[in-house]
Amino acid sequence: MSDAKARTYVCSIERFDFILPLVVCEHVLQILAPLSELLQAKDSDLIEAMKETKAVYAVIQNERNDDMVWDALYASAVDFAATIDVEPSSPRCAHRQTLRANTPANSIDVYWKRSVFFPFYDHVLQELDDRLLGCSERFIAQYLIPSNLGQLTDNRVNALYEAFKADIPVSMAVFHTEVKRWITRWSLEDEENMPSSLQDTLHSVNPDLYPNIFTVLSVLISMPVSTASAERSFSVMRRVKSYMRSTMSTERLSALAMLHAHKDMPVDYEAVVKEFAQGKSRRLVFLFNNKESQ
Structure with a gap:
């Protein structure tokens, strides 16, 4: 300077x-x-x-x-x-x-x-x-997570329906019935099997049986309350796409960014090697080497 x-x-x-x-x-x-x-x-x-x-x-x-x-x-x-x-x-x-x-x-x-x-x-x-x-009224949908169902009262169900009324094409009585079935369905499960996060709940809900709850949870998960997640993604891209990787394709960049951002998720290395080896015949050596090492 x-x-x-x-x-x-x-x-x-x-x-x-x-x-x-x-x-x-x-x-x-x-x-x-x-x-x-x-x-x-x-x-x-x-x-x-x-x-x-x-x-x-x-x-x-x-x-x-x-x-x-x-x-x-x-x-x-x-x-x-x-x-x-x-x-x-x-x-x-x-x-x-x-x-x-x-x-x-x-x-x-x-x-x-x-x-x-x-x-x-x-x-x-x-x-x-x-x-x-x-x-704040839309955030009440977090009470639909199975681990929070004990705090879901009738008044909160009413407020939840009013907040998502534009996204739910049913009456309040139908929505109440679906919520009751949802509560009963998870009351039959053990506590250790109950999802405790919004993402896990969305994966476990059947959209054919609980279409309105699936809609509510889908809207909620797409409502970021801050830009932290987007900023983390840009930080990942800056670390992955360095000057030595400036010519990589969009598909590879996206895959590497996902691996880096979700590195805490378990990876089946055998399945990865198998899929990579089956891409071209000259890659089969990776599959054979992997079997020999075992």
């Missing part, structure tokens, strides 16, 4: 309009961090995530309306700015402003409260509501 570019970055950082938003973001992200980690887990519990989301939403909503929170954040930003000799300041308010928001304020702290604190808190609350709380 050149000295001129480093100097530009330093001048941009050592400004009060950078320090104060940084302090506000740090405070809000500390509240969101546990929820974010919960949502990024591979075996994320959506019901527990919704409970935590409601708690986080209430905390942020209360802080947004509490002047003492803003006063503490502003004082923290002023103290931090004083360590690098930066004085609190705000942009000049013009009568006719067209290039930026001309927030009216009679003091520096009021200006930053109206232009940074309130908009940022409102944005976070809106995102929590749109991405998570707005879909």
Whole structure:
């Protein structure tokens, strides 16, 4: 990095309009961090995530309306700015402003409260509501997992039907009957044979016998609550498709990415060698060598 570019970055950082938003973001992200980690887990519990989301939403909503929170954040930003000799300041308010928001304020702290604190808190609350709380009724479908059926009440079945009514072409009475059969079907199984994850449940449900439950679970499994899974896939592709493998085909890239992403799944090596050897006659040596080694 050149000295001129480093100097530009330093001048941009050592400004009060950078320090104060940084302090506000740090405070809000500390509240969101546990929820974010919960949502990024591979075996994320959506019901527990919704409970935590409601708690986080209430905390942020209360802080947004509490002047003492803003006063503490502003004082923290002023103290931090004083360590690098930066004085609190705000942009000049013009009568006719067209290039930026001309927030009216009679003091520096009021200006930053109206232009940074309130908009940022409102944005976070809106995102929590749109991405998570707005879909909370659909997440009730997690109670259809056999290990959670003991918590599935009639009221939750009603709420589940209302949430998926557009995807279920039957009446509520028919859906209730299907759910009762689903509960009875798993009550006859041993606990160790009950699926405990959404993916395992979807594999075990018969779409001919339980078409509506299969539809509900299919919709739920296609509703990612975060981008963590997609980001993991891109990370896998970056590790698999290196500069030494830049000419591999799409089929091989997809296969290697699946193997890398799901490396915890058991693999039948004999079946792999057999299928590979049967592809071409010159590969049969792999099959014979494998038998000899046994």
